[in-house]
Amino acid sequence: MNIVKASQHLNVVVEMASKLFLTFSCILFLASFMLPVLSHLQDPHLRPNTLSGNGGSLKAMQGCRKGDKVNGIRDLKLYLAHFGYLNYKKNPSATDLEENHFDEELEVAVKSYQVYYHLNATGILDEPTVSQIAMPRCGCLDKVTHGHTHNSIHTVSRYAFLPGTPRWNKGQLTYGFGPLFPARFIPPVDRAFGRWDAASQYFTFSRATSYQVADLKVTFQRVDHRDGSPFNGSGGVLAHAFSPPDGRVHFDADERWAIGAVPNAFDMESVAIHEIGHLLGLGHSQFQSAIMWSSFSSGVTKGLSSDDIQGLRALYGA
Known part of the structure; x- marks a missing residue:
């Protein structure tokens, strides 16, 4: 009698396990079908850097x-x-x-x-x-189109100015970091501001007493961060900045960042020097050795070139 009951109990357990397996399989199948659809609904508009x-x-x-x-x-x-x-x-x-x-x-x-x-x-x-x-690159534009023509932005030598030639009306600028900016990446950004400070003969940069009062605001952001220029996750656009006097610069938190030349990662200081150039009013350079060249390679470092310095001095008349 005990053997019969045990056999019946085993059959019930097997039947329940089979139903659970079938249910779980259906869930997996539906998930594999729906995830791409849900992803599209969350982001129905194609990002420019796709x-x-x-x-x-x-x-x-x-x-x-x-x-x-x-x-x-x-x-x-x-x-x-x-x-x-x-x-x-x-x-x-x-x-x-x-x-x-x-x-x-x-x-x-x-x-x-x-x-x-x-x-x-x-x-x-x-x-x-x-x-x-x-190539991974900065999210700021290279050129400005006018109607159906293909005129480039104001270019002197190979450096360029941003559309409308915006510039700061003061030489002393403060900068601050958003509350979620990783502490380990603050020193390389400090050094990046120092590079422009030493080279410009016009600007001096100092840390603000708070992020809110800073002229230049440095943050990490992800995907759609409500500035009209969403990031696309790892790869594609690494960072972008806004022209004077806006002062915002955003780094994509989904990228692999490093300090120095680390394989398969992007040097924070190098990219920061580039984005600070945009904060000051410089556009992308057509000189590949310039820091204002639009694209970046992983595992390398890069600094200011004579083209970058000449561009800033031309913009501010120094």
Whole structure:
């Protein structure tokens, strides 16, 4: 009798386990289906830097030229529009198939991008162009488009000023760190301000008594942080800054940051020097050795060049 009851109890346990396994499997299946959908609902608008963080799409488009229709061309148009090479204002959530058409205007924009980055200006998405687009970079624009023209921002030598040539009307500026800024990265940012202080012959920088009263506000942010320029997680845009007299500079907290040349990480001081240049009114330089060059490599350090210093002195008349 005990054996019969034990057998019946075992059957009940097996049946319950089977039901639980089936239920769990269904949940996993639904999760795998719904997560991409939920992700899209949370972020329905394509970010301008999507291409930079999506090497697969870029690789699929390599070799594209005028006349081609390939998935991802719309993303390329949005990328080039965001950084100032194309006057493209289509709704990012639209699904017009013609947006994936590699038209003449896009060819002109690709050529402009290639010229800016000293590449062979073919208008074709060749390997060097794709590699440059995939590079981690600053989120500030390179150029300003006017209507359907492709005029560059005010350029002297290879350095450039931000649109409208904004500048500070005082030489003594204070800076402060947001409450969540990692303490270990404060010293390299201090050093970055010191680099510009020593080189400018115009500015002096000092730590403010509080973050709220600082002229320049330094913070770590993630994804959509409500400034109109969302980060995209690891890869793509590393940081961005706002022109005078705004004073905000944001570093992407999802990137791997380091102090010094650490493999597969970005040197905080080097990127900070670049972003401080934007805070002072400098745009991106076309001189690759300049700190104001737009893209960065991991595992390396970089400092001010003569082009950066000449640009700041030209802007402030020193």
